[in-house]
Amino acid sequence: MIENPHAVEILLLEDEPADAYLVKMALKEGRIIANLHHVVDGREGLNFLQKLGKYANARRPDLIFLDLNMPRMDGREFLAEIKANPLFNDIPVVVLTTSDVENDVVRSYQLGAASYITKPVDMSQFINAIHQLNEYWFALVRLPQGHKI
Numbered sequence: 001m002i003e004n005p006h007a008v009e010i011l012l013l014e015d016e017p018a019d020a021y022l023v024k025m026a027l028k029e030g031r032i033i034a035n036l037h038h039v040v041d042g043r044e045g046l047n048f049l050q051k052l053g054k055y056a057n058a059r060r061p062d063l064i065f066l067d068l069n070m071p072r073m074d075g076r077e078f079l080a081e082i083k084a085n086p087l088f089n090d091i092p093v094v095v096l097t098t099s100d101v102e103n104d105v106v107r108s109y110q111l112g113a114a115s116y117i118t119k120p121v122d123m124s125q126f127i128n129a130i131h132q133l134n135e136y137w138f139a140l141v142r143l144p145q146g147h148k149i
Helices: 017-029 042-049 075-083 102-110 123-140
Strands: 008-013 034-039 063-066 093-097 115-118
Touching: 008 017, 008 042, 017 034, 017 123, 034 042, 042 075, 063 075, 075 093, 075 102, 093 123, 102 115, 115 123
Parallel strands: 008 034, 008 063, 063 093, 093 115
Antiparallel strands: none
């Protein structure tokens, strides 16, 4: 994949290939200039952030989309780990998950999530949710200087 050096860097932690594909298509349809990096669990996400192994040349993400329910290291564990690490705790994390359990919502915010979105089951609603998410993060939000979003 050829990456655009001026694009927003997004790290997607998602174990469901169909959902990862929908995020990719929604970004493309929304004409968001982004380098989307997809990993399938929290351990791989940490390897990406720490530039370990095959991620030695990975760019620091400007934004993380995080599923909660993944194998090996789930989203809750990943979120707790990066928000406790001063090297990564300033990266905004958007929880994008099928769980609508109130405890998951509360716990995600307690762990430092910037947003919590329950994935709609309907494909068109899912794509619309990603478009709205993009509008918020790429048009409305202001982050400290040095962030590209």
